[in-house]
Amino acid sequence: MISSVIRFLGLVAAVLGVSAAIVGGIGVATTPFTDFPAFGSTGEKLLAYYSYFTLWSNILGAAAGLSYAFWFIRGRDGGGLGAVLRLDATIMLMATGLVYHLLVADGSPHTGTQAFTTPIIHGIMPVLLPAIWLLHMTQRHRPDVRLRTLLGALIIPAIWTAWTFWRAQVTGGYYPYDFMDATEIGLARSVTTTAMIYVIFTVFMLVLGLIERVVLSRLRPTRYIKLPENRD
Template identity: 35%
Template sequence: MRLFSYFTIQSNVIVLAAAASLALRPDRDGPAWRVLRLDALLGITITGVVYATVLGPGLQHSGVDRWLNAAVHYVSPVATVLGWLLFGPRPRLDRRTVVLAFAWPLAWVAWTFAHGAATGWYPYPFLDASAIGVPAALAGTGVVLLAGVVLAGVLRLLDTRLPRSPGR
């Protein structure tokens, strides 16, 4: 249960679902799929940035952990963003899609704080309200959510400016 409480795991699973659906049907579209694709982009980008700037510095992994860590925190974010930049599909990001894409991250935040309050376990140190206090944990969460909103705006802008996907 705790493994799937990590945003890193959830974002990588969403990336896998979006990528697999595109591999099976490159012309995939629809409101729910657009939200899934944007959640993949937002979630994995946030995963990579937060890990590289907050969580990863100073950590030493060895053996297979080194490879797995690199795959979920560095390779997946870079490959996902590059794939979207190079291949799209575009255009797909309207205002409704952007708003709906925040349902998953907000649900994850609510679950994380509720689960942490009930069990005393938090997936990341900067969210550990019992260790750093509720105001600090909420402030850190707010910064990440605000970064997500800015990122969503940038992705939406790029979605309108980058070349359309073939066949669109």
């Protein structure tokens, strides 16, 4: 029963994530890119749009959704790569939702394609993927949150951070988020704010790890409690 729910929710996440990414790209390609007017060509606008952390996290969430639907089932957990994918999708989307509502959202109404994409990429997906991850704990036989997978889960955010700061240099100062805009707030504050997001990211991982250990120890206590040897 639970595995069927996980597969269904995974498929929903995949459809929503892919749909939002495609519809958002169409909207950006056919309208002026107001965040940075220097981007006039379709290619420049699309590259800028798909450089948002939000898009990276939602595309990864869609990939994880497909994996939940067709791979992480019937006792298979995908090994270390599967754990990294699940953790990345879960934590990156949690960070996306939190940062958006605390630092980015200004309460203004969304129009055009954003009226469709914003509720998905900033609201539904940041809740749906963590929920699936929690449900999937009942299906896996070892914790996702381990030192090796934690380090692996930091690779994509680190690549995104390096890409963002490099892009700012080659585009003459384009930053996808105001709280990272070193041109406006200074490099020191930009780096400090970015580092705080990594701290939040790490806290999320530790909290998820604690939840996972508690749940798995109750579901499969013999894997976590060493039984006394029979000396008869």
